[in-house]
Structures are given as C-alpha cells and as structure tokens.
Amino acid sequence: MNDVNSSAKSAADSSLSPAFSALFEEHFAYVCRSLRRLGVHEVDVKDVSQELFMTVMLRFGEYDSSRSARAWLFSFAVRFASNYRRLARHRLERLDVPDPMPSNPTDLLEARDLVLRGLARLEFDRRVVLIMHDIDGFPAPEIAAELGIPLNTVYSRLRLARADFRGAVGVRDP
Known part of the structure; x- marks a missing residue:
C-alpha cells in the first residue's frame, strides 16, 4: 500500500x-x-x-x-x-x-493532462454525467437514479458535454 x-x-x-x-x-x-x-x-x-x-x-x-x-x-x-x-x-x-511526474512525460501522461484540462472546462453538471458514463461506464438509467434527475436529462447533458469536451480539446465533431 x-x-x-x-x-x-x-x-x-x-x-x-x-x-x-x-x-x-x-x-x-x-x-x-x-x-x-x-x-x-x-x-x-x-x-x-x-x-x-x-x-x-x-x-x-x-x-x-x-x-x-x-x-x-x-x-x-x-x-x-x-x-x-x-x-x-x-x-x-x-x-x-505540478503533478509529481517524470521529467519526460509519456504520451499517456500527456493524454491524461489533456483530458483533465478538457474536463475542467465543462459545466459541472455536464462533467459529472460525462465522467460517470464515458469514463466510469455507468449506464444512463443508473446515472439518472443516482443523481435524482430524469433519464432524458442524462442523455441531454451527455450529448452537450461530449460536444463541449471535443471543443475544449480541439477535436472537430464527427
């Protein structure tokens, strides 16, 4: 430990x-x-x-x-x-x-930092849904139940969060 x-x-x-x-x-x-x-x-x-x-x-x-x-x-x-x-x-x-990282960060650490910077730019409610769904893998109905919000609100926040995140990290919409 x-x-x-x-x-x-x-x-x-x-x-x-x-x-x-x-x-x-x-x-x-x-x-x-x-x-x-x-x-x-x-x-x-x-x-x-x-x-x-x-x-x-x-x-x-x-x-x-x-x-x-x-x-x-x-x-x-x-x-x-x-x-x-x-x-x-x-x-x-x-x-x-700064995070205690090696002096020569790997691609993985650079990607982690990019994701954290992108997440930091999201509205908090959208960030919560994006993390729960796309990073932690919770299904939308479980997110809705846990946060006490309607299922359609979860889907709406997720859609908006993904678009905001892509913009924050400089990725164009597909």
Whole structure:
C-alpha cells in the first residue's frame, strides 16, 4: 500500500467493520481519480478523499448493497467536489504545483493532462454525467437514479458535454 492512504487505512482497520475496510481499500484510488476529474486540485485530493471517507463511514449503515458501491461513492465525490469548488472562491489563490511526474512525460501522461484540462472546462453538471458514463461506464438509467434527475436529462447533458469536451480539446465533431 502506498503512503497516500496508509494512515487512513490503519485507522479504518482499527475501529471499523470489515465491510467498510474492504470498501475503503477497493475504492480509495477510484474516489481520488473521480475527485481529480471533478476539479479538485491535485494538492487537495488526499485531504478531500479522507474527508469524504469519514462521511461515508458515518453513513455506511445507509448503504444499500444492491446498488453499485462505485455509483454510491461517486455521488459523495460529486457533492464534495461541488463544495470544494464553491468554497474555492474564498481561498487564497495557490501557486500551481505540478503533478509529481517524470521529467519526460509519456504520451499517456500527456493524454491524461489533456483530458483533465478538457474536463475542467465543462459545466459541472455536464462533467459529472460525462465522467460517470464515458469514463466510469455507468449506464444512463443508473446515472439518472443516482443523481435524482430524469433519464432524458442524462442523455441531454451527455450529448452537450461530449460536444463541449471535443471543443475544449480541439477535436472537430464527427
């Protein structure tokens, strides 16, 4: 296990149910990726993820195991990222801290950065639907249920988000 979540993991192991510990272990990295995609700055991802899992721990008894754990956690990520963005205007501007990447980034890292920049330019509600559908692979009906919006709204946001994303990264419509 890496240093990113080792202290939180040890705290989870000492006082929590095996089910929550398993959920944390299996989905911590996914939650971090989701928060990045939703606009949380790299330097804040660890802190926001740990706050998110503290809330998940308190609400773990409400989890319906017939639902997707990833979708449930993503709904928390959406709320936490939304709060992060809302409160960001009240924070002092941070200097850009580059991701800890190799000095010669590979094509994969360049593509990742392009995707993150493209996602950052999307309207938040559209970004959420695009990430859930095109990146995380959730079906539209599950997205609608998880976000509490009509199915046609999911399809509309997805269509608009794809068009906006293509424009943001400089790709022409097919």
